[in-house]
Amino acid sequence: MGKTPVKKEKKQGFGRYIKWFWGLFFGGVLLVVLLFLLASWGAFGTMPTFEILENPQTNLATEIISSDGKTLGKYYLNDNRTPVAYDELPDHLVKALVATEDERFYEHSGIDAQGTLRAVVFLGRKGGASTITQQLAKQLFTEQVANNIVARVIQKIKEWVIAIRLERQYTKEEIISMYLNIYDFGYRADGIRSASRIYFGKEPRDLKTEESAMLVGMLKNSSLFNPLKREELTWNRRNVVLRQMEKNDFLTKEVKDSLQQLPIKLNFSAESHREGLATYFRMYLQNFLKKWTEDSKNRKPNGDKYNIYLDGLKVYTTIDSRMQRYAEEAVSEHMKKLQAEFFHQNTPDRNKTAPFLGLNQEEIDATMERAMKQSDRWRKMRDKLGKSEKEIRASFKEKAEMTVFTWDGEKDTIMTPMDSIRYYKFFLRTGMMSMEPQTGHVRAWVGGINYKHFQYDQVKQGARQSGSTFKPFVYATAIDQLHMSPCDKLPDVQHCIEANKYGNLTPWCPKNSNGKYTGKMMTLKEALANSVNTITATLIDKVGPVPVTQLVRSLGIESDIPPVPSIALGTPDFTVYEMVGAYSTFANQGVYVKPVMINRIEDKNGTVLFESVPETKDVMSEEVAYTTVKLMEGVTESGSGARLRNKWAVNNTLYKEVITGYPYEFTNPIAGKTGTTQNQSDGWFMGMVPNLVTGVWVGGEDRAVHFRSITYGQGATMALPIWGLYMRKCYKDKELGISTEDFRKPENLSIEIDCSKVSEEHTPEELNFEEIDF
Known part of the structure; x- marks a missing residue:
């Protein structure tokens, strides 16, 4: 009788444990469910809404894409992200x-x-x-x-x-x-x-x-x-x-x-903003996009501005990554050799004022003072650090550790900031642009030798004297107005334009580069090929400077061009960008097409936000354009550009290495023009084949930084080799389809261009002209 209650207590105690177990189990489940519900309701902090889940916000870099589908670079602040x-x-x-x-x-x-x-x-x-x-x-x-x-x-x-x-x-x-x-x-x-x-x-x-x-x-x-x-x-x-x-x-x-x-x-x-392919072009494009986003017409659906660093835009450019790479390689190959020769000629024993020529000490001091005040260091210390001018000047004389540019790679050194300014002035600069004349599509853009150390863009920003590259504009005006032919002859004698005839205040009597006149009759083709100043002066006197400036303006050049006779020899300053656009008109049968760098802009979802529309203008007849092209073909056949077709025999080893070590030997039709300015401060070459026009400029940051002699300082030496190296690389890449054909000849051409029957043509040796214009 006494044992029965004990069994009941045991059963009841065990059941109590089971109840506790299931209670705890379900309580735990309910607690977990409650925690999940509380979390989803935001009790533990803000939770993303359905709309945010649908479109998670991540910072996306803007991507710059070449015409052949390669990524040239990106714009970003902290997140370099491009989704795939x-x-x-x-x-x-x-x-x-x-x-x-x-x-x-x-x-x-x-x-x-x-x-x-x-x-x-x-x-x-x-x-x-x-x-x-x-x-x-x-x-x-x-x-x-x-x-x-x-x-x-x-x-x-x-x-x-x-x-x-x-x-x-x-x-x-x-x-x-x-x-x-x-x-x-x-x-x-x-x-x-x-x-x-x-x-x-x-x-x-x-x-x-x-x-x-x-x-x-x-x-x-x-x-x-x-x-x-x-x-x-x-x-x-x-x-x-x-x-x-x-x-x-x-x-x-x-x-x-x-x-x-x-x-x-x-x-x-x-992936740095200052390194990689097409750095100068990317910086130009960045400024373009900033202005584009400021335009009230270019807004997001909600009215906000696009942010080029966060919104994941895709910018499809006209740059061809292969041609861009060839252009940068050509610049590096030639400029490294040219710079070595410049250093050789400007050692302390050869030039005590190096890298400057023709300046006295007072002028050099003024140049260095100007460079110091224009430096990033000066602006930063003045505007951000609030330093006094005395403190800033003192800092430019204190030695500091720095990394400088050399053609053999960056070098760590110790020097004063003032010494570094002078060191960088030794380096020759360059600008190069290549464009399809029919579409206006810019295929290559090289604004300098190294963006990290030389950030001034010599394609779009740097305007320099054009020298003899201006002369085709004078010849084209004469062909258009006077219906002149490449075979027409003019005498190589001194030609003076009297004072006040065209607004010039004094008489203008330009000399040839060698100071001599042959006294012979020369065809226009010979005269342009050998850059004879006297005949160019005669032509601008016949047509007047105003029609020439009007033509140049219609060719897309916006730089200042005074309507005076001296412009005939290239005194105005132009950019490489302007010159390539203008010359492309000759290759495009007289139709000017404004250079195009962007095909379209898309948002991160692929919606097209911007699409380029070509800007074109009929400037001259096909006949005038073609005749001018035939004139410029003479430059590469028997003039200053003839080295593109020949291996020149030169005894000077250094000169041969810098200039003639490149076996171009082009056989296809090439129209072009070299240009050299006074004291060899600027060297130009504009080269054209039917579907590609390329311009190259080389010179110092300051006009007083230049070669002593015409041998190295002419456009055919400084700039033309870059064009030759670039085109050789382009022709080797058959996929690019660069033309080797003749320029298109207009139907019913009425101007005589075949000068083979014209007597008394002269060889370059007989004429003995060198390319320099002043």
């Missing part, structure tokens, strides 16, 4: 990501229950529980929190809620691409596209399996697994990824073993 779609990712990259970061990615809905349970039981010792979707949620919508368990738990709950929402909103493929696009791989490599280009110099689709494995390995911690600083650690991490790929049957053991033996091979190139 899932179908642009290689299969092995996706498999490496899934195998390493989330093996059950395609099975769960944002939270991996199995992984979470394992992480709780083993306290994370056997791997974490974050899925790819949770990692994306953390990157997109949550911030790092203080290192305490309560805050971390709340953050994890928020990540779970957001991850579930993301899984409902996006496909698995979209989640993968979003995650890879947002991750920071270091060195301004924001997202997989930038990482592929910066670490390996290629697009994501071109990555090799072992390269994809390295980048996926960096996802664990890009600062720790840094291939530039910790190559061995990164190599080991990459091999872990490859092992995971084998484990998940994405690689065979044999392939995995062979890939694990490979070293890490980088092709690292930081």
Whole structure:
């Protein structure tokens, strides 16, 4: 009788434990549900709305794209990010990501229950529980929190809620691409596209399996697994990824073993605003885009301005990356040799005022003073640091560590800022632009020798005296107004234009470059080929300077052109940009097409925001344009540009290396004109084939920085070799389709251009002219 109550108590006690167990279980479930609900309601901090989930906000760099589909560069502040779609990712990259970061990615809905349970039981010792979707949620919508368990738990709950929402909103493929696009791989490599280009110099689709494995390995911690600083650690991490790929049957053991033996091979190139391809053009384009965004007509649908650093615009340019590269290579190859000769001629024992010629000490001091006050250092110390002029001047005399430009790479040195100003004035500068005359599409733009150290753009900003490159405008006016022919003759005798005839205050009696006159009758073709000043003076006297200036204005040149006779010899200052546009009219049958640099601008979704419309103008008849072209062909056949066709025999070794070491030997029709200004301060060459017009200028920053003699200082020596090297590279690349044909001849041409029957033509040796105009 006494034992029965004891059994009841035991049964009741056991049942109580069961009730407590289920109570705690369901209470825990309800608590988790409540926590999820509270998190989703924003009790633990702001949560993203449906609209934000639909369009996550990430900063996107503006991308500059060449006409052949290559990325020339980007504009960004902190985030160098350009997103790529899932179908642009290689299969092995996706498999490496899934195998390493989330093996059950395609099975769960944002939270991996199995992984979470394992992480709780083993306290994370056997791997974490974050899925790819949770990692994306953390990157997109949550911030790092203080290192305490309560805050971390709340953050994890928020990540779970957001991850579930993301899984409902996006496909698995979209989640993968979003995650890879947002991750920071270091060195301004924001997202997989930038990482592929910066670490390996290629697009994501071109990555090799072992390269994809390295980048996926960096996802664990890009600062720790840094291939530039910790190559061995990164190599080991990459091999872990490859092992995971084998484990998940994405690689065979044999392939995995062979890939694990490979070293890490980088092709690292930081995407800097001051380095890379087409730097000067990119800076011009940046200023254009800033002005474009300021225009009230160019606004977002909500009325806000576009931000070129954050909004992910795509700018499709006319620049051809291949031609741009050839142009930059040609500039580097020639300017390095030319600069070596300039240094050779301006050692202290040869020129005590180097790099200046023809200046006294007072003039040199004034030049250096002007350069000092125009320097970035002066402006920064005055405007940002608030230093007095006395303090600023003193700082320019204090030695400091600095990195300077040399043609053999940057060099660390110690010198005063004032000495560095003078050092940089030794370097010759250049500007080069290449354009299709029929479309106006600019294919190459080289504004200088190195943008990082010489930021003044000699294509669009730097206007310099045009020299004899102006003469074709005078000849074209004479052909148009007087119906003159290349075969017409004029005497090579001194020609004077009396004072006040055309607004000139004094009589103008220009000399030939050698100060001599042959007294012979010369055809216009001979005269232009050999840049005979007297005959150019005769022509502008016949037509008057006003019609010449009117023609030049109609050719798109906006620089100041006074209507006086001396313009015939190239006294006005023009930019390379203006000259290429003007000369293109001759190659385009008399139709001027304004240079075009941008085809279109799109927003991040591909909506076209801007599309270029060609600006054209009929300037001269086909007959006048063609006749002028035939005149300029004489320059490369028997004039100052003839070295494009021949190997010149020169005894001077240095001269031969700088000038004639390039075996051009072009045989196709080429029209062109060299130009050299007084004291050899400016050297020009304008060269044309039917579908490409290219202009080159070379000179010092200051006009007093120049070669002593015409041998090196003429346009045929300073500028023409760059054109020749560039065109040789372009012709070698058959895909470019650069023309080797004749210029198009107009139907019913009434002007005689065949001078073969004209007697008394003279050879360049007989004429003995050198190219210099003053």
